[in-house]
Amino acid sequence: MHDNAETIYNNGVEHSEDVVAIYYDVNYKGFAFCMDRGEWLDWSMDDNDYxxxxxxxGC
Structure with a gap:
């Protein structure tokens, strides 16, 4: 796994135009994250705190 998971996560959410942010990084491909549009899911998330x-x- 990457040691910058938080950055990858935040970038995926920030650049998602749908209510579901899907990561295309090889280590996260296929994992879906549900969120409300505009919601920020980085609640004290630490790197590698999966x-x-x-x-x-999934949704």
Missing amino acids: DSHLWTS
């Missing part, structure tokens, strides 16, 4: 957020949650 379990405390919606890393594996």
Whole structure:
């Protein structure tokens, strides 16, 4: 896994035009993250802290 997961996550959300941000990085491909439009999901998220957020949650 990358050690800059938070950056990849934030970039994916920031550049998503849909309510679902999908990562195309090889390590995240296929993982979907549900969010409301404009919602910021970086709630004290630390790098590599995959379990405390919606890393594996689909819509």
